[in-house]
Amino acid sequence: MFRITRRVLLAGAVAGVLTLPAAAFEPSGVECIAPANPGGGWDFTCRQVGRALFELGIVKEPVRVTNMAGGGGGVAFAYVVTKRGNDDQLLVAASTATVTRLAQGAYVGMKADMVRWVGTVGADYGVIAVAADSPMKTLGDLMEALRTRPGEVAIAGGSAFGGWDHLKVLIAAKAAGIEDVRAIKYVAYKGGGEAVTALLGGHVQAFSGDISEVVGFIEAGQVRVLAVLAPERLPGRLADIPTAREQGVDAIGANWRGFYAPGGMSDEAYAFWVDAVRRVYGSDLWKKVMAQSGLMPFALYGGELEDFVRRQSADIAALSQEIGLVK
Amino acid sequence: MDVLTALLEGFATALTPTHLALAVLGCVLGTLVGALPGLGPSNGVAILVPLAFSLGLPATSALILLTSVYYGAMYGGRISSILLNIPGDEPALMTTLDGHPMAKAGRAGEALALSGIASFVGGVCATLGLVLLAPLLARFALLFGPAEYFALYVLAFATLGGLAARNPVKALFAAALGLGLALVGYDTTTGIPRFTFGLVELYEGIDFLVAIVGLFAVSEVFVFVERGLRELPHPGRLGRVTVPLATLRRCAGSMLRGTGIGFVAGVLPGAGASLGSFLAYTTEKRVSDREGTFGRGDPRGVAAPEAGNNAAAGGALVPMLTLGVPGSGTTAVLLAVLMALDVTPGPLLFERQPDVVWGLVAALFFANLVLLALNLPLVGLFVRLLRVPPRHLMPLVAMVSFVGIHSISNNPFDLQLVIAFGVLGWVLRRLDVPLVPVILGILLGNEMEDNLRRALLIADGDWTVLWGSPLAVGLWTVAVLGFFGPVLAGPWLRRRRARLLAARD
Numbered sequence: 001m002f003r004i005t006r007r008v009l010l011a012g013a014v015a016g017v018l019t020l021p022a023a024a025f026e027p028s029g030v031e032c033i034a035p036a037n038p039g040g041g042w043d044f045t046c047r048q049v050g051r052a053l054f055e056l057g058i059v060k061e062p063v064r065v066t067n068m069a070g071g072g073g074g075v076a077f078a079y080v081v082t083k084r085g086n087d088d089q090l091l092v093a094a095s096t097a098t099v100t101r102l103a104q105g106a107y108v109g110m111k112a113d114m115v116r117w118v119g120t121v122g123a124d125y126g127v128i129a130v131a132a133d134s135p136m137k138t139l140g141d142l143m144e145a146l147r148t149r150p151g152e153v154a155i156a157g158g159s160a161f162g163g164w165d166h167l168k169v170l171i172a173a174k175a176a177g178i179e180d181v182r183a184i185k186y187v188a189y190k191g192g193g194e195a196v197t198a199l200l201g202g203h204v205q206a207f208s209g210d211i212s213e214v215v216g217f218i219e220a221g222q223v224r225v226l227a228v229l230a231p232e233r234l235p236g237r238l239a240d241i242p243t244a245r246e247q248g249v250d251a252i253g254a255n256w257r258g259f260y261a262p263g264g265m266s267d268e269a270y271a272f273w274v275d276a277v278r279r280v281y282g283s284d285l286w287k288k289v290m291a292q293s294g295l296m297p298f299a300l301y302g303g304e305l306e307d308f309v310r311r312q313s314a315d316i317a318a319l320s321q322e323i324g325l326v327k
Numbered sequence: 328m329d330v331l332t333a334l335l336e337g338f339a340t341a342l343t344p345t346h347l348a349l350a351v352l353g354c355v356l357g358t359l360v361g362a363l364p365g366l367g368p369s370n371g372v373a374i375l376v377p378l379a380f381s382l383g384l385p386a387t388s389a390l391i392l393l394t395s396v397y398y399g400a401m402y403g404g405r406i407s408s409i410l411l412n413i414p415g416d417e418p419a420l421m422t423t424l425d426g427h428p429m430a431k432a433g434r435a436g437e438a439l440a441l442s443g444i445a446s447f448v449g450g451v452c453a454t455l456g457l458v459l460l461a462p463l464l465a466r467f468a469l470l471f472g473p474a475e476y477f478a479l480y481v482l483a484f485a486t487l488g489g490l491a492a493r494n495p496v497k498a499l500f501a502a503a504l505g506l507g508l509a510l511v512g513y514d515t516t517t518g519i520p521r522f523t524f525g526l527v528e529l530y531e532g533i534d535f536l537v538a539i540v541g542l543f544a545v546s547e548v549f550v551f552v553e554r555g556l557r558e559l560p561h562p563g564r565l566g567r568v569t570v571p572l573a574t575l576r577r578c579a580g581s582m583l584r585g586t587g588i589g590f591v592a593g594v595l596p597g598a599g600a601s602l603g604s605f606l607a608y609t610t611e612k613r614v615s616d617r618e619g620t621f622g623r624g625d626p627r628g629v630a631a632p633e634a635g636n637n638a639a640a641g642g643a644l645v646p647m648l649t650l651g652v653p654g655s656g657t658t659a660v661l662l663a664v665l666m667a668l669d670v671t672p673g674p675l676l677f678e679r680q681p682d683v684v685w686g687l688v689a690a691l692f693f694a695n696l697v698l699l700a701l702n703l704p705l706v707g708l709f710v711r712l713l714r715v716p717p718r719h720l721m722p723l724v725a726m727v728s729f730v731g732i733h734s735i736s737n738n739p740f741d742l743q744l745v746i747a748f749g750v751l752g753w754v755l756r757r758l759d760v761p762l763v764p765v766i767l768g769i770l771l772g773n774e775m776e777d778n779l780r781r782a783l784l785i786a787d788g789d790w791t792v793l794w795g796s797p798l799a800v801g802l803w804t805v806a807v808l809g810f811f812g813p814v815l816a817g818p819w820l821r822r823r824r825a826r827l828l829a830a831r832d
Contacts, residue, residue, distance in 0.1 A: 037736075040669060068737045069534075071527035072513070075738060078527055106520075108527055154785045162518035187781050188515040190774075193671070193679060203472035204785065325518050 024268040025088065027059045027276075032259075033092045035076030037069045042093035045257045048289050049091075049121055052280045059276075073098050074107035080262055081114045087262050088269035091118065096255040099309055100164050103316040104326050112313050115260040116270055117305040119277035122290050123298030124210040126168040126229035126253030127241070128155075131199055132222055134206075139227040139247045142206060143176040150183040156204040158192035158213065162325040165195070165208045168229060168253040170319050172244055175251040182323055199223065210255050211238065212294040229253035234296055256298045258305065274302040330462055337685025340387060341693060349384075349392040350690055354697045357399020361416055362407055362709050363720070368400035368416055368600075368640075369656040369763065373543035374724055376536055376664055377731015386668040387683050391690040393664055394644075397657055398450060398691065401600065401640045402698045405442045405633055406709055410435060418600035418636035421608040424827060425621060425628030432624050436568040441578065441626050442633040443702035444570065448582045449634035450695040453590045453641025457648075458688055460594070464649040465677040467798070473782035474793050478802035480775035483652040483767065485810035497760045505768015508533055509776070516780045528740040535663035537732060537741050538769050541748020542755075542762050543660070544728045549753040551721045568706055570626075578630040581611050589635030593642020593655070595809075600639040600655060605824055607635025622827070641691070648672050648684060652771075656763035663770055 030053070032046035043065070050063030068076040076092060084090055092115075102112045130136050136145065145153050157165025166186045173181050187204055189195040192213030199207040200222055207214070207223070211234065217223040218238075227244040228234060229251050234241065244251045261273055278301050280286050289295070300308050320326040340346070353375075360371030375396050379389040404419030409426035422442060429438035471479070484502055511522045512532025523529040588610055589603035611631035612621045621628045643655045651673035653659035665672050670683055677684055701709075732745050755762060779793075786792035794800050 037667065037669065066737055069531070070736060070738055070740075071530040074527040074530060075736075075740075104518075106530065108525055151787060160513055160515040160518045185784065187784055188777070189781075190515070190777070191671070197469065198472065198781075201469040201472055 025266070025272045027089060027272065029061070029064070030059050030089045030091070031064045031066060033066050033068050033076050033080065033090065035068055035070075035073035035092065035098075037067055041095060041257065042073070043067060044293070045093040045095075045121065045259070046091075048293075049259075049277070049280055052283065052285050052289070053276060055285060056280065056283055058279060072101050072106060074101065074110070077102075077107050077110050077115070080260075081110060085262050086264035086266075088265055090265075091259045091261055091273060093257070094260045095257050096164055096312070097159075098260070099312050100162075100167065100316050103313040104162060104320050112309055114263050116263060116265055117302075117309050118259040118261050118270070118273050119281070119301040119305055120256045120258035120298050121277065121281050121286065122295035123254040123256040124212050124294070125234065125296055126165075126255065127207075127209060127211050127214055127225045128169065128172060128227050128229070128244075129199070129207045129209070129214055129217075129223045129225045130205065131202065132224050134224065136206070136226065137224075139172070139176075139242075139244055139249055142226055143173065143178065143249065145205075146173055146184055147176075147178050150180075150185060153206060154185045154187050154204040155206040155208055156187045156189055156195040156198045157208040158189050158195045160188050161186065162320055162323065163188070164253075164255060165192075167316060167319055168251075169208045170323065171253055171315075172227070172229065172249055172251040174319075175244070175249045181319075196223070211296070215294060230296065254298055256300075257295070258300075270302075277301065330458060333681055333685045334458060334688065336682070337687070337689035340682055340686030341391065341689035346388060346391050346686075346690060347693065349388055350395045350694050351697050353392045353395025354399040354402075354694055354701055357396035357401075358403035358406075358698065358701055358709055359399075359712055360396065361400035361403025361405075361419070362713055363403075368397055368404075368418075369660050370543045370547055371400050372396050372657055372660045372664075373539045374547075374727060376660070377540055377734070378727055379664070380536070380667075381731045381734035386665075386670050386680075387686045389664065389668055390661075390670075390683065390687050391694075393661060394687060394691060395694040395697075397661065398637070398640060398694045399698060399701075400657075401450070401637045402443065402446045402702055403709065404636070405446070405629075406439065406706065407713060409438045409442065409629070410710065410713075418604045418639070419633075420601070420828075421604045421632035421635075422629060424608065424632075425623070425625050428622070428624035429626070429629065434624070437570055437574070438626070438629050439706050440568045440570045440703055441574065442629050443699060443706070444575065445578070445582045445585070445630040445633040446637045446702070447695055447699040449586045449589055449637035450641060450698070451692065452583075452586045453593065453638040454688060454691045454695065456590050456638075457641055457645055457691075461645050461649050461684075462677060464645065470796075470798050472796070473778040473785065474795060475799050475802060476778040477775060477782055477793060478799045478806065479650060479652060480771050480778070482802050482806035482809060483771060484764075484775075485806040494759070497758075498764050501755070501760050501762070501764035502768045505765040505770075506772040506775075508538070508765075508769050509772025512773075515773075515777055516784070526740075528738065532773065533744070533769060534667075534736070534741065535766075535770055536667050537744050538748050539660055539663055539766055540728050540732055541745040542752035542765060544724055545745060545749025546752025546756060546762075548721050548725045548728075549749055550756060553753075568703060574626050578627050581615065581627040581631040582634040584611060584614065585631035585634035586638040589638030590642040592635070593639030594645045600636040600643065603639025603642070604632035604636035605820070608632040609823065609827070644691075648676060648687075651774075653767065656766075659763055659766050659770060663766070666770070 032050050034043040034046040036042045046065045050065055053059045054062050080092055101107055136142050155169055159165040170181045173184060192209040195207055196217060198204045211228060214223055225241045227247060228241045229244050231252055233239050233243055281299055372393055379392050404416040405422045408414045408419040408422040409430050412423050412427040414420040414423055426438045511529055513520050513530055520530055585607035588607045592603035592606055608631055611627060615627055643658045647653045647658040647662055653662045662672060670680060732741050752762060782792050794803055
């Protein structure tokens with residue numbers, strides 16, 4: 001059933017391209033900026049999608065990937081807005097982290113509407129987990145502990161205070177009806193790996209991160225995932241994990257991966273790239289990449305993504321204000 | 328995972344044509360860097376870091392290249408020690424004592440061959456030691472909580488002055504400067520930027536690589552510009568580069584003792600290869616110098632320190648890989664490279680990225696073989712390269728630095744920053760302030776602060792949590808001993824070394 005749907009979608013996507021005015025925009029010398037050093041998520045997005053674009057014949061020559069680290073993506077964002085504002089041949093890797101930082105004003109003087117949001121190629125869903133020997137068995141247990149004795153539950157995450165791993169805890173806590181989210185003790189680590197280690201070592205009581213960061217530990221029986229912050233259960237071997245929603249906590253935390261393009265990109269080029277990213281996402285090649293890297297389905301394109309970014313940005317800004325990060 | 332299987336998989340990773348080529352390239356460049364007086368191993372690796380990045384190498388490949396450079400520098404240091412009586416780098420200092428007298432007696436080739444073999448023995452044994460010891464240490468991974476990590480970093484800073492620093496106050500100042508620079512950027516515990524002056528480029532803090540290349544490589548160029556040309560004396564004739572079997576047999580014990588002492592010195596944080604070769608030499612002198620031939624061209628006085636400094640180089644990789652605490656200046660540079668490659672050294676590395684670790688270990692064995700080959704038949708080539716005047720070398724250093732840094736971030740801001748660090752490095756060198764503590768401060772400062780604040784956050788501000796576990800207490804004890812030990816014993820050891828060096832003339 002699933003397979004047939006996918007083919008239909010793919011066929012639809014291909015048909016969509018064929019009906020486009022093909023002569024309007026030709027990709028050539030395409031560049032993808034990864035706003036971080038090689039090895040991270042943004043670099044992965046640029047390189048994998050760049051490769052897929054070429055292998056699927058959507059672009060004629062390989063996509064050039066440029067790493068532009070700095071300012072948590074802010075250096076690249078400012079560069080694109082100020083120096084490459086009208087470039088039709090440029091994509092920039094982005095994720096929920098990009099929106100978070102924009103919403104918190106971390107890219108000085110930059111706003112989310114200064115660029116055009118193109119499309120996504122999947123997402124990593126948030127999880128809240130505890131060690132396998134923890135007395136907390138359900139998301140309800142954890143939320144009860146956070147409500148009644150927040151000082152005794154330290155939650156580790158792989159992002160800074162106010163970063164995405166912290167915000168996911170707050171989103172869940174708010175959805176569970178906890179009033180004072182400032183009392184929640186969040187311990188910031190450099191990355192998900194370090195945070196999981198702190199959990200396993202018994203130095204903290206809970207962990208907030210993305211599903212890809214705990215898959216290995218679930219299989220080894222070392223952690224218990226209390227909830228995945230996805231709209232429905234994940235496919236395959238992760239289907240045993242309950243969602244927050246089915247436990248009565250209506251919280252979704254999707255760390256999506258995708259692209260933005262310069263704000264002054266022509267409408268023809270923008271339409272081309274929206275469709276190109278959509279085609280990559282629908283391809284069998286990309287299904288394989290997603291399976292290998294643990295990416296989950298998440299597809300929003302063009303106007304839909306622009307709306308989503310606006311909403312996500314507003315939510316994050318409100319939460320950040322509540323915890324005193326933004327005035 | 329079983330160590331042997333892991334190691335075999337490591338060989339499968341390392342023995343690809345690209346990796347072998349990189350190891351050979353690294354060995355050649357490293358030997359050259361070591362052989363050229365003035366360019367020490369930390370500078371050498373720092374200069375070649377941008378090269379690894381501009382080649383766009385993945386983590387394992389970049390590591391193989393740079394550790395080959397590191398081992399190569401340890402081999403190369405002895406060449407100018409023996410031929411010119413100028414140590415190519417600090418660890419090779421002790422080799423001048425008996426190596427140069429051998430050369431003056433027309434046995435230069437023999438001294439080079441013997442020291443090459445001694446280096447090989449030291450290097451291979453130390454890599455074996457790394458294979459056996461590192462997984463044991465890595466097993467303590469989960470015991471390390473924020474309090475233990477904080478104690479560990481205190482230990483790293485307490486011991487780093489060690490014996491190398493002539494002036495503990497200047498080392499302390501350098502460490503404080505590094506820690507201060509580490510504060511720049513986002514504070515992870517509060518999410519607030521500090522000391523960024525509204526510059527987006529500074530939000531993620533100062534890039535270690537920019538700091539390292541500036542402090543070591545660019546300042547090297549400035550120092551050269553200031554001092555001008557310094558022509559090296561002519562190295563003289565080599566003679567045959569072989570060792571009689573009888574000499575080898577007589578030196579076998581010296582090599583093994585030197586290896587053991589050097590390895591232990593390397594594993595201890597802050598001690599490093601200079602101490603390794605010094606202790607190896609002095610112990611050997613005490614054990615075997617019955618006829619008073621040491622200092623007058625005794626082959627055993629060449630074999631022991633050379634085995635010692637190469638074993639220490641391998642030993643220093645143990646704390647760097649397992650704890651994320653560098654045992655020497657060069658391993659501090661390597662640590663920065665690892666972190667820039669998104670490989671986090673520390674107790675978890677062996678579990679998370681075994682392919683990186685074991686590929687590296689396998690490459691080290693291979694590098695030792697390559698270096699043995701390079702240093703026996705081809706040593707004449709390096710001797711000739713010693714005569715490349717620095718006026719050709721320095722512009723190359725400057726160029727590689729700038730191209731490399733630009734290729735990492737594609738951001739002109741980093742080029743300005745690298746020059747600023749070059750000037751800072753030059754000023755510090757003029758003031759005789761050691762550079763390694765600065766780097767260590769920048770490198771470990773964030774982690775040290777974050778762990779302190781995590782520990783206090785979890786314990787609701789109770790400071791006693793910092794020494795609340797046996798492991799933490801143990802680390803604090805070693806830190807206190809490590810800080811006061813060298814302060815007390817240092818002057819005595821330095822006097823001994825000075826006496827030995829004075830006696831050679």
